[in-house]
Amino acid sequence: MIPPPPSLALAQAANESAWGTSGFAREGNNFFGQWCFEKGCGLVPGERPAGRDYEVEVFASAEESLHAYMRNLNRHDAYSKLRSIREDLRNKGETVTGEALAQGLGDYSAQGDEHVSLVLTLISNNNLTRYDGSD
Known part of the structure; x- marks a missing residue:
């Protein structure tokens, strides 16, 4: 299972869990x-x-939640665009970043493109790209 860039996972977790307080x-x-x-x-x-x-869904641990998230991104039809972006970047020898993959999240949330914009804003405003290494 291919993990997402940390910046993407952190931004989505922050958004979906109200910074872990929900x-x-x-x-x-x-x-x-x-x-x-x-x-x-x-x-x-x-x-x-x-x-x-x-x-x-209820998970036994945060780790289980993260694994389910990765499975979802790697297998669910709604995220085929995200996987295509990732594949294109890899084929070009470019770094797979959270900012790039966020463009493939339009179907992650009922908010659609608003969700994509919010994830990008969270990545940018919190300098989450600093956690992304080279692929």
Whole structure:
């Protein structure tokens, strides 16, 4: 499984977990806002629309949450654009950065392009690229 650049993972975790302070992060070790779809698999969001059955997945540890996030980015169809960007950069011998891969996150959140902009802002404002090494 190919890990994302640290800047991308840190920005998404900060956004999705309110810098680790959300109830989902504190009670469920869910730092990336990942859902599950079986009754009892997670925590029911208080603002979940009527008729929807998703829950926010509960993980045994932060490490388990991170592994699930990596699996999601590496396998889910919604992130094929992210994987294409990564592949193109690697084929060109360029560094795979969080800023570059963020462009492939339009389907990560219902916010779409707003989510991409927010992730890019978090990376920039917090100088998270300093954690990205060469690929």
